[in-house]
Amino acid sequence: EAGVAQSPRYKIIEKRQSVAFWCNPISGHATLYWYQQILGQGPKLLIQFQNNGVVDDSQLPKDRFSAERLKGVDSTLKIQPAKLEDSAVYLCASSRRQGANQPQHFGDGTRLSIL
Amino acid sequence: GDSVTQMEGPVTLSEEAFLTINCTYTATGYPSLFWYVQYPGEGLQLLLKATKADDKGSNKGFEATYRKETTSFHLEKGSVQVSDSAVYFCALRSRDDKIIFGKGTRLHILP
Numbered sequence: 001e002a003g004v005a006q007s008p009r010y011k012i013i014e015k016r017q018s019v020a021f022w023c024n025p026i027s028g029h030a031t032l033y034w035y036q037q038i039l040g041q042g043p044k045l046l047i048q049f050q051n052n053g054v055v056d057d058s059q060l061p062k063d064r065f066s067a068e069r070l071k072g073v074d075s076t077l078k079i080q081p082a083k084l085e086d087s088a089v090y091l092c093a094s095s096r097r098q099g100a101n102q103p104q105h106f107g108d109g110t111r112l113s114i115l
Numbered sequence: 116g117d118s119v120t121q122m123e124g125p126v127t128l129s130e131e132a133f134l135t136i137n138c139t140y141t142a143t144g145y146p147s148l149f150w151y152v153q154y155p156g157e158g159l160q161l162l163l164k165a166t167k168a169d170d171k172g173s174n175k176g177f178e179a180t181y182r183k184e185t186t187s188f189h190l191e192k193g194s195v196q197v198s199d200s201a202v203y204f205c206a207l208r209s210r211d212d213k214i215i216f217g218k219g220t221r222l223h224i225l226p
Contacts, residue, residue: 004158042119042204042216043159056213091158098212106158 002026004107006092012113018080021110025073025094031055033104034067034077035091043091049075050098079112087114117142121205121217128195129225136190136220138179138205146207148172148181148188153202153219162190162203197224 005024013019025032030051035043046065048055052072060067064083069075079086089109095102122137140148147166151159163172168183177192188205205217 040218042206042218044216045213048213056211093159103161103164104214106160108156108158 004092004094004105006090006107006110008110009108010111010113012115013082014115015084016081018078019082019112020076020078021090021092021112023075023077023092023107025075025092026105028096029094029105030072030097031095031102032069032075033093033095034075035093037089037091037109039088046077055098082112082114084114087112117146117207117209117213117215119205119207119215119217121203121220123218124202124221125223126220127223127225130197131194132224134190134192134195134199134222136203136205136222138188138190138217140186140188140205140207142186142207142209144210145183146209148179149206149208149214150177150179150188150190151204151206151216153204155201159204195222195224197226200224 007022032049034046037043046060047057047067049069052069067077089111091109093104093106095104118141120139149164150162152162153159163174165172165181171180179188179190202219202221204219206214
């Protein structure tokens with residue numbers, strides 16, 4: 001089966017600009033996650049979707065970050081405006097459904113650099 | 116809140132050496148525990164997992180045992196290879212279904 005697809009792989013922007021990332025989960029996976037991985041740290045969950053609804057966005061900086069999954073399949077994550085501390089790898093993951101025994105499958109991530 | 120602590124890297128070993136990467140956790144209840152591996156330029160891959168006390172997860176020669184009494188899940192491999200060079204993350208799945216990662220341990224294997 002095809003894995004989680006993310007694009008772009010790399011993005012370089014200046015602070016205060018806007019940027020968007022795209023994720024296409026594994027076919028049939030109802031749950032989609034966005035993580036932020038700052039250099040030298042483990043991934044931190046930003047937002048979790050179940051189909052097209054938000055399950056958890058408690059760690060999403062909502063003043064500048066937004067995410068949507070309108071049709072319950074692919075998803076976009078946007079940052080507007082970007083700050084220097086947003087430099088990180090943004091990982092998308094998906095699982096068949098929620099639950100402790102459902103493995104999460106990760107994409108290769110988008111590496112964002114803010115100048 | 117729930118947390119994971121793992122040994123800081125980088126860890127540098129010669130090929131065929133024995134590997135241990137320590138991991139301890141703090142959590143409410145009995146979480147599922149995981150080791151993920153991240154090869155250069157790639158996303159995370161699940162390496163192994165254990166869902167209850169005394170379970171042993173294993174894959175590709177790596178093993179980890181869920182120790183409730185010491186709240187630990189140390190990763191071991193008897194003979195490492197150059198291809199094992201990567202960053203290894205210990206993680207737990209909390210009761211509210213969140214995965215919480217440690218900071219990662221970079222492993223370098225020298226030929």
